[in-house]
Amino acid sequence: MSSRPEIQAPPEIFYNDDEARKYTSSSRIIEIQAKLSERALELLALPEDGVPRLLLDIGCGSGLSGETLTESGHQWVGLDISQSMLDVAVEREVEGDLILGDMGQGLALRPGVVDGAISISAVQWLCNADKSSHDPRKRLKAFFESLYRSLSRGARAVLQVYPENVAQRELILSFAMRAGFAGGIVVDYPHSSKSRKEYLVLTCGPPSLSSATPQGIGEDADCSNDESSEDEENQAVCVSDRHRPRKKQKLNKKTKGRQWVLKKKEQMRKKGNAVPPDSRYTARKRKDHF
Numbered sequence: 701m702s703s704r705p706e707i708q709a710p711p712e713i714f715y716n717d718d719e720a721r722k723y724t725s726s727s728r729i730i731e732i733q734a735k736l737s738e739r740a741l742e743l744l745a746l747p748e749d750g751v752p753r754l755l756l757d758i759g760c761g762s763g764l765s766g767e768t769l770t771e772s773g774h775q776w777v778g779l780d781i782s783q784s785m786l787d788v789a790v791e792r793e794v795e796g797d798l799i800l801g802d803m804g805q806g807l808a809l810r811p812g813v814v815d816g817a818i819s820i821s822a823v824q825w826l827c828n829a830d831k832s833s834h835d836p837r838k839r840l841k842a843f844f845e846s847l848y849r850s851l852s853r854g855a856r857a858v859l860q861v862y863p864e865n866v867a868q869r870e871l872i873l874s875f876a877m878r879a880g881f882a883g884g885i886v887v888d889y890p891h892s893s894k895s896r897k898e899y900l901v902l903t904c905g906p907p908s909l910s911s912a913t914p915q916g917i918g919e920d921a922d923c924s925n926d927e928s929s930e931d932e933e934n935q936a937v938c939v940s941d942r943h944r945p946r947k948k949q950k951l952n953k954k955t956k957g958r959q960w961v962l963k964k965k966e967q968m969r970k971k972g973n974a975v976p977p978d979s980r981y982t983a984r985k986r987k988d989h990f
């Protein structure tokens with residue numbers, strides 16, 4: 701049987717009382733989720749002005765990811781579909797406000813209320829159809845559109861995901877772009893099959909300098925997804941950037957030739973205009989950086 705929990709059962713069934721407790725008491729999981737959350741928070745790039753922000757933790761589970769937000773001085777609201785996970789969060793007295801809900805049905809939050817959103821190991825669940833009424837495309841659409849609405853303009857959402865394959869990654873990213881987000885995917889440790897991690901870094905609002913996908917450590921590394929190397933010293937972050945499709949540029953527009961330019965210059969001279977003399981540089985194609 702596949703080790704991917706997404707294949708085994710719907711999230712509200714998979715994360716039952718037993719699994720929620722097991723998940724939250726595993727020191728390995730605690731450590732991994734904390735690292736992922738710290739990285740997500742870093743990619744969120746909130747202003748370093750000491751002002752606490754209101755953040756959203758999507759698929760907050762028992763509050764492991766939320767704890768990182770609390771430790772960084774922020775307030776947060778967590779949403780999760782599993783009552784058992786939220787029960788453990790309540791027992792652990794996490795600081796965030798908790799909402800029981802399904803992100804695939806959209807986030808019922810007021811427009812523009814959150815200053816940033818993170819999601820750790822949760823969004824790939826939307827790619828599975830757990831009920832006959834589930835259409836992953838519709839659920840991704842509802843999720844990203846509502847996420848876009850709930851963020852303040854210019855705010856970021858950083859979603860760490862475990863897509864099962866390239867098609868899932870593309871599906872998730874394409875629905876984010878359609879909802880209006882700019883951004884792309886940051887891949888940490890691209891050469892390590894064990895440590896490789898992917899983050900969708902999305903910005904709400906029109907593409908701008910601040911919406912460019914962050915460059916990270918080792919950005920000049922080869923991102924050819926060679927999984928043969930397990931060398932974690934070779935930390936690298938690869939970035940695949942994407943914005944909403946731009947309008948098609950007219951690439952085939954022919955430039956006017958030398959003969960045309962010479963003729964025009966001659967006409968100008970006849971009209972009595974001061975025109976530079978013809979030379980071998982006349983009408984020569986300029987280098988791109990001009």
Ligand SMILES: C[S@@+](CC[C@H](N)C(=O)[O-])C[C@H]1O[C@@H](n2cnc3c(N)ncnc32)[C@H](O)[C@@H]1O
Pocket residue numbers: 711712715733758759760761762763764765779780781782785801802803804819820821822825826
């Ligand atoms: C691997 S756990 C991660 C929990 C938490 N973010 C952490 O870092 O510990 C994934 C969580 O996503 C939640 N989840 C999956 N699908 C969901 C959905 N459609 N709506 C809300 N939460 C969902 C699961 O219930 C589970 O708690």
